[in-house]
Amino acid sequence: MDASSSLVLVVLTLHSALTAAAAADLPAAQPRHRRLLLQQDTNLAALPLPAKVPAVPVDAHVPSHGTGSFPAASTSPQGGDGPSEAAPTTPAAYLSRSLRWLYxxxxxxxxxxxxxxxxxxxxxRKSAVATIGPWKTGLSGQLQKAFVTGVPKLQRSELERACEDFSNIVASYPHYTVYKGTLSTGVEIAVVSTMITSSKEWSEHSESCFRRKIDTLSRINHKNFVNLLGFCEEEEPFTRMLVLEYAPNGTLYESLHAEDFEHIAWRGRMRIIMGLAYCIQHMHELNPPVVHPDLQSSSILLSEDGAAKIADMSVWHEVISEGKTMTNGELDHHQEQVSAGLAGNVHSFGVLLLEIISGKLPFPYPGHERSLVSSALECITNDDLSIASLLDPTLGDHIHREDELAIIGEVIRACIQSDPRNRPSMREVAARLREAIGISPVAATPRLSPLWWAELEVLSTAEAS
Known part of the structure; x- marks a missing residue:
């Protein structure tokens, strides 16, 4: 029973009670002589007055109602000894009785x-499943579940049907596999599964990492992020999966460096830069802040219309980290990521800026012994060089404004400073870039996102199960 049903029940009960009270307090029947008159078929004929007979006034028989202090006297054809008729109920008495019934x-x-x-x-309300409409958040809609607040739990059989018996593999890595699924509405989703196939290999540490990551991803809720739609956990067969948005245009790394991918124009690259800046700023301003553990071009996906969507797949590395000894290089890299925190994301964003405008790999590779950051620092500190010398030659000439490129160079220099304390915040970075590039948060997000429809179907599926 909800609030509206209770209100309707109360109104109907009140109406019935008042009707009963009115019926019980109806006035008594009219005097007997009035009923006799009503039974006559016709009016009585008036007798003619005899001549020269004085008219005798007839006393009008008006029943007295008394003063309220004593019962009213009544007359009857038999005189004072006959039974008196009940006096009709007055409006005041009727109202008094109704009020007594009411009280x-x-x-x-x-x-x-x-x-x-x-x-x-x-x-x-306490036992019901609460939902957040996607039209309110604009992003991933979620259910109040006991396991993880705000994320719907799905069944393996449902995901198996959506992914064609898990035969539609998009990518396979040492620790996880990505499947492409299609919901009944035609909306595409990504299902990411651990490579672990036995609960014996899944420790308490692994389960703790899995739960924390679900909670973290469910809090981000940004259109330039690969948002979480649900999760799946079953023991037989052993299953740990995340259900995410699907971005059909591959990774930013492939678009910048793979020969079989169409290169991105300058304006498209600026839109990607602004989408990344707005999303990272949003993550850093959450309470508590969310730090992306591995921000690079391979962890950035592109939507159908070329907007950037940041993905976080680090959980599949974290769940297997317990009980294994890291090499010195891995340990140093991990400690650097933890200590860098927010400032580390700012540095990674500066490197991404260089990679996007130059089309070059950020690390040394055969034929290019120097890193991209070293080349950028040389251009910044050498007056004879400029950041324009690093631009991707496939972009052609006259594809940018000089003032726009100058501000991008300033932002890169501020982000890649060696001292983390001197690096700007992502709010400052996003504001500075927006002044030069002029792309708003709305313009940087995917124009036609299927997320809302995927949300609605996942919600209905979770409620049905």
Missing amino acids: MVVLPAVALLLLAGLACWLLC
Whole structure:
């Protein structure tokens, strides 16, 4: 029973009680002589007055109602000894009786019904599954579940049907596999599964990492992020999966460096830069802040219209980290990521800026013994060189404004400073870049995102199960 049902029940009960009270307090029947008159078929003929006979006034028989202090006297054809007729009920007496009914019966009943309805509503609300409409958040809609707040739990059989018996593999890595799934509405999703196939290999540490990551991803909720739609956990067969948005245009790394991918134009690259800046700023301003553990071009996916969507797949590396000895290089890299925190993301964003405008790999490779950061620092500190010398030659000439490129160079220099304390915040970075590039947060997000429809179907599926 919800609040509206309780209100309707109260109104109907009040109406019934008042009707009964009115029926019980109807005035008594009219005097007997009036009923006799009504039974006559015709009016009585008036007798003619005899001549020269004085008219004798006839006393009008008006029943007295008394003063209220004593019962009213009544007359009857038999005289004072005959039974007197009941006096008709006055409006004041009728109102008094109705008020007594209202105070003694109706109001207590209504109060009890209201209390009972409120109690039922609170119980139903506590046990019901609460949903957040995607039209309110704009992003991933979620259910209140006992396992992880705000994320719907799905069944393996449902995901198996969506992914064609898990035969539609998009990518396979040492620790996880990515499947492409299609919901009944035609919306595409990505299902990411651990490579672990036995609960014996899944420790308490692994489960703790898995739960923390679900909680973290569910808090981000940004259109330039690969948002979480749900998760799956089953013991037989052993299953740990995340259900995410699907971005069909591959990774930013492939678009910048793979020969079989169409190169991105200058304006498209600026849109990607602004989408990344807005999303990282949003993550850093959450409470508590969310730090991306591995921000690079291979962890950035592109939507159908070329907008950037940051992905975080680090959980699959974290769940297997316990009990294994890291090499010195891995340990140093891990400690550097943890200590860098927010400033480390700012540095990674500066490197991404260089990679996007130059089309070059950020690390040394055969034929290029120097890193991209070293080349950028040389251009920044050498007056004879400029950041324009690093631009991707496939972009052609006259593809940018000089003031725009100058501000991008300033932002890169500020982000890649060696001292983390001197690096700007992502809010400052996003504001500075927006002044030069002029792309708003709305323009940087995917124009046609299927996320809302995927949300609605996942929600309905979770509720049905």
